Amino acid sequence: MKLTEQDKQTLRDFGHPESDMRQLCEAARRCKYTDEHGNRLTAEKAIKMLGREIWLSGISRAAFHATAGREENNNYVSFDCYKMLFD
16 A cells, blocks of 8 residues: 555654655555454555554554554454564
């Protein structure tokens, strides 16, 4: 998933400096997603389940800490950027 300029602005609003954008963009592109049952999800499905801003908060966390989990409206999504960070 490619981050839009609006996504990048939202991430800046979260407190990320411009120097974080490269890693955040890579995380958005490479992150793996699963639901509460361990089923793989696409980025598009994760965004639909959570909403774009909550999805971005998950990317924000996983890009620098390998994993994250987010829930919205009884929809849980696990974010996994481990391979991106540790391969």
